Amino acid sequence: MTDTAPAAAPRLTDLVRSAPLSFLGTVTRVGGTSLAALPAEARNERTAVVRVDQVLHAPAAFRQLGGSEVTVQLATDAELLKVGDTAAFFTRGMVYGEGLGVAEVGRLPADAVRQHVSLAATTADELPFSSVQREIRDQDLAAHAAEADAVVVATVVGLEDLGLAEYSEHDPHWWRATLDVSLVESGGAAPGPTTVLYPASGDIRWRAVPKPTPGQLGLWLLHATGGELAARAPYRLLHPEDYQPAQRLAVLRERR
Known part of the structure; x- marks a missing residue:
């Protein structure tokens, strides 16, 4: 299916990368907040209470914030706001308890994101910036x-x-997987069997690295094994992105 989403401007892409939560919001109060956890010295003209009019992108736990109020600590280099101002806020978490307090990473005029909001209403995308997040994942895969x-x-x-x-x-806790290579997209591997080391440990350092399973078909991004381990296998898995569904090959080719 062709992605008909509008191309994301570099500034927008950078903001979505750096901010876990973004939303369209309207300022309802400046200089105060009901958040007890926010220090008194932080309650100044750079503290705004903002009504969330629409969530643009967010972790699953925060996708239902629409209609609620959040306290925003404005970025030090951002323009001050007044009651009634609307904008697209890009934020990261600061305080979460009796309410939500966030620190502003960046801001765009509301009109700069309206096209994404309108398009999301006509597609299967859950949130307006879902297409931007897909673009970021595709860029990261190619890199x-x-x-x-x-x-x-x-x-x-x-x-x-x-x-x-x-x-x-x-x-x-190194294990060795034998892969039957059906297609070589790049690098020095050859079709047929090759071996790959991977960390089977569930330790936090290794937890996200792919753990191959019997019969698993996929797109594998392999890294040369160095040192003493090189005698055990020519390649190893080191990063969470080292396994992708085989269908992602088409995306990778589009990016090259």
Whole structure:
């Protein structure tokens, strides 16, 4: 399906990257807040209570903020606001308890995002900036693939615990996966079987790294193995993005 979303301006893309929460809002109060957790010295002309008119992008827990009021600590380099002003606010969390307090990362005029709001109402997108977030994910995939030593489409045909000695709680607990490579998109890999190391540990340092499963087909972004581990397998998985559904190959090719 073709994405008909309007192209995101670089400024908008940068703001969505840097701010976990954005919304269209109207200022209802300046210089005060009901948030007890906000220090008294912070309650000044750079503190505004804003009614959330529409959430633009947000983590799942904050997608139902529409109609509620949040306290916004305005950025030090941003223009001051007055009651009745509307804008698109880009924020990160600051205080969460009896209410929500956020710190402003950036701001755009409300008219600058109206096209995204209008289009979202006619598509299956849950939020107006869903298309911007897809664009960011696609950009990140292309950038990460460019840094990989091999990019292949392959199926997992074998898994093996290397049984290496472990001496700390952060040890990766290396396993070796055998991949049957059906397509080489880039790099020095060859069609047929190749082996890849991956950390099976659930430690926070390794938790997000892909853990191959038997029969798993996908797009694999592989990194050359160095040091003593190079004798165990030519490649390894190191990043959360190193596994992608095979269909993402089409996106990657569009970006090259």
